[in-house]
Amino acid sequence: xxxxxxxxxxxxxxxxxxxxxxxxxxxxxxxxxxxxxxxxxxxxxxxxxxxxxxxxxxxxxxxxxxxxxxxxxxxxxxxxxxxxxxxxxxxxxxxxxxxxxxxxxxxxxxxxxxxxxxxxxxxxxxxxxxxxxxxxxxxxxxxxxxxxxxxxxxxxxxxxxxxxxxxxxxxxxxxxxxxx
Amino acid sequence: xxxxxxxxxxxxxxxxxxxxxxxxxxxxxxxxxxxxxxxxxxxxxxxxxxxxxxxxxxxxxxxxxxxxxxxxxxxxxxxxxxxxxxxxxxxxxxxxxxxxxxxxxxxxxxxxxxxxxxxxxxxxxxxxxxxxxxxxxxxxxxxxxxxxxxxxxxxxxxxxxxxxxxxxxxxxxxxxxxxxxxxxxxxxxxxxxxxxxxxxxxxxxxxxxxxxxxxxxxxxxxxxxxxxxxxxxxxxxxxxxxxxxxxxxxxxxxxxxxxxxxxxxxxxxxxxxxxxxxxxxxxxxxxxxxxxxxxxxxxxxxxxxxxxxxxxxxxxxxxxxxxxxxxxxxxxxxxxxxxxxxxxxxxxxxxxxxxxxxxxxxxxxxxxxxxxxxxxxxxxxxxxxxxxxxxxxxxxxxxxxxxxxxxxxxxxxxxxxxxxxxxxxxxxxxxxxxxxxxxxxxxxxxxxxxxxxxxxxxxxxx
Numbered sequence: 001x002x003x004x005x006x007x008x009x010x011x012x013x014x015x016x017x018x019x020x021x022x023x024x025x026x027x028x029x030x031x032x033x034x035x036x037x038x039x040x041x042x043x044x045x046x047x048x049x050x051x052x053x054x055x056x057x058x059x060x061x062x063x064x065x066x067x068x069x070x071x072x073x074x075x076x077x078x079x080x081x082x083x084x085x086x087x088x089x090x091x092x093x094x095x096x097x098x099x100x101x102x103x104x105x106x107x108x109x110x111x112x113x114x115x116x117x118x119x120x121x122x123x124x125x126x127x128x129x130x131x132x133x134x135x136x137x138x139x140x141x142x143x144x145x146x147x148x149x150x151x152x153x154x155x156x157x158x159x160x161x162x163x164x165x166x167x168x169x170x171x172x173x174x175x176x177x178x179x180x
Numbered sequence: 181x182x183x184x185x186x187x188x189x190x191x192x193x194x195x196x197x198x199x200x201x202x203x204x205x206x207x208x209x210x211x212x213x214x215x216x217x218x219x220x221x222x223x224x225x226x227x228x229x230x231x232x233x234x235x236x237x238x239x240x241x242x243x244x245x246x247x248x249x250x251x252x253x254x255x256x257x258x259x260x261x262x263x264x265x266x267x268x269x270x271x272x273x274x275x276x277x278x279x280x281x282x283x284x285x286x287x288x289x290x291x292x293x294x295x296x297x298x299x300x301x302x303x304x305x306x307x308x309x310x311x312x313x314x315x316x317x318x319x320x321x322x323x324x325x326x327x328x329x330x331x332x333x334x335x336x337x338x339x340x341x342x343x344x345x346x347x348x349x350x351x352x353x354x355x356x357x358x359x360x361x362x363x364x365x366x367x368x369x370x371x372x373x374x375x376x377x378x379x380x381x382x383x384x385x386x387x388x389x390x391x392x393x394x395x396x397x398x399x400x401x402x403x404x405x406x407x408x409x410x411x412x413x414x415x416x417x418x419x420x421x422x423x424x425x426x427x428x429x430x431x432x433x434x435x436x437x438x439x440x441x442x443x444x445x446x447x448x449x450x451x452x453x454x455x456x457x458x459x460x461x462x463x464x465x466x467x468x469x470x471x472x473x474x475x476x477x478x479x480x481x482x483x484x485x486x487x488x489x490x491x492x493x494x495x496x497x498x499x500x501x502x503x504x505x506x507x508x509x510x511x512x513x514x515x516x517x518x519x520x521x522x523x524x525x526x527x528x529x530x531x532x533x534x535x536x537x538x539x540x541x542x543x544x545x546x547x548x549x550x551x552x553x554x555x556x557x558x559x560x561x562x563x564x565x566x567x568x569x570x571x572x573x574x575x576x577x578x579x580x581x582x583x584x585x586x587x588x589x590x591x592x593x594x595x596x597x598x599x600x601x602x603x604x605x606x607x608x609x610x611x612x613x614x615x616x617x618x619x620x621x622x623x624x625x626x627x628x629x630x631x632x633x634x635x636x637x638x639x640x641x642x
Contacts, residue, residue, distance in 0.1 A: 037401040041632040047405045057409040076344045084341040098345040101428055105353040108421045112361045116368055119410035123403045126395035139379035141399045144208035
């Protein structure tokens with residue numbers, strides 16, 4: 001496996017989104033794989049620059065919706081036709097049109113819960129602490145600054161080399177990110 | 181980056197006419213300005229006065245509900261034939277108000293309307309609080325609110341299950357789903373802003389509370405990647421949801437055979453009415469909010485103008501609904517429907533009907549004029565007028581139909597009692613209390629989305 005280090009990575013700071021994307025592209029061209037960027041708002045083109053693939057959230061959402069919808073319908077069928085059948089003037093027990101509103105609502109509920117909880121789970125949130133928070137200037141990542149971090153688990157990782165590369169792409173405040 | 185050939189509705193030319201953000205803002209300055217309202221701005225005397233009044237009204241609601249629990253629904257003006265009364269009128273009114281929040285946050289998001297950015301956060305908060313107020317009414321209208329769990333399907337020792345063919349059960353599912361999804365939508369939107377507040381608050385306690393709520397959000401590109409998918413999906417799911425909720429509410433009426441209720445126009449006309457009253461409420465909140473907290477650069481005249489136009493458009497749909505209720509009565513020749521029309525125009529409750537026409541159809545026609553749409557004071561009054569009008573609409577629907585049933589022996593009258601009013605005004609107090617708390621402790625405008633807007637607008641200006 002990768003070598004353990006007392007460092008999480010090396011971080012550089014940028015003033016705007018264009019510089020950030022440019023830097024990420026340069027770093028990836030230089031052959032680094034474990035690179036992450038931090039921004040105060042979703043930056044268009046950043047996912048592509050980082051080479052992020054399509055994520056699983058839509059699939060989880062679809063499964064949640066199918067579960068909610070099918071489960072909701074079958075449950076109503078079971079209640080109305082099997083568990084608690086009521087013969088009202090001989091009308092059919094499986095009166096499926098009357099089950100549609102609840103089926104619809106449960107589809108939406110299942111899909112929404114799955115999308116949100118799936119997103120949080122894939123992002124491994126809640127996660128109260130993370131090494132990047134050790135960088136004092138990182139508080140600006142939630143207001144007006146953009147950060148790039150080359151992580152130490154990258155096979156090519158080497159502190160001085162990463163710092164030099166960050167300098168080359170005009171990063172400010174290049175710092176080491178300690179693990180603890 | 182721009183789509184060639186096709187003039188986008190938010191092109192620089194159009195945007196200059198109705199700017200969605202004042203000039204000269206940077207990521208830092210929007211963050212400072214919005215977060216300062218929560219973090220550094222001292223709580224003003226006016227806030228305490230407003231909060232105290234609203235909280236007192238909420239106290240009145242608590243007393244009214246307490247008395248109801250002790251004495252039962254006999255303290256209200258309801259009796260056979262008027263079983264619904266204020267509880268249902270207010271329920272439908274509140275749930276309708278909520279709809280604009282979801283419309284702004286979901287539908288305008290899908291349509292890529294940039295002007296939604298600065299109003300979606302408090303509009304979503306308004307939705308949540310309105311749904312909370314709405315939820316109270318059917319609950320206490322059951323008479324034994326502690327038995328309300330009977331409506332949820334659970335394996336009881338009695339072997340009973342809910343009747344899934346009943347619109348009232350559909351309502352339980354629609355409203356609880358709506359509440360849950362609105363809460364998630366609001367909270368997901370808040371996560372990045374909670375992180376901002378965590379990073380910027382000086383007080384230790386504030387840091388801890390915002391930190392816990394932000395769940396360790398750090399703006400990682402990988403997180404944003406999934407976050408944007410989830411947000412887009414939620415918007416896509418909330419759009420049909422919001423249309424379904426008031427449709428289901430209208431089914432409470434339309435599935436019944438009562439004259440004036442049993443019509444197919446109810447679902448679309450209820451949804452339009454909901455959006456109409458909701459936009460009116462958004463304006464009622466936005467106008468004082470931007471004034472008090474000096475947010476005129478974020479909630480611009482362009483926003484107010486757009487909201488006024490949406491009000492005008494939905495108001496016309498509602499007017500179309502009123503017209504078709506009349507037309508269908510004439511066209512079908514159904515004598516009960518015809519009689520109901522007659523009762524609306526000349527019956528004992530006709531003043532309410534004419535007031536409704538005045539508030540909902542005639543007055544809003546002033547919004548055709550640019551000068552009116554750009555007069556903040558007039559717009560504020562207009563929004564209150566529409567709120568009253570939409571409340572009257574529900575009153576007319578519930579009360580006139582129930583007091584003028586099929587046979588004269590089933591006719592009756594309805595007069596709300598002091599406790600009806602105390603509960604209703606109390607929920608307004610609760611709504612305002614929650615709004616006051618919200619603007620004090622959470623960013624009333626989405627900071628992350630405003631930064632995105634700054635990035636987009638500065639890009640286009642280059």
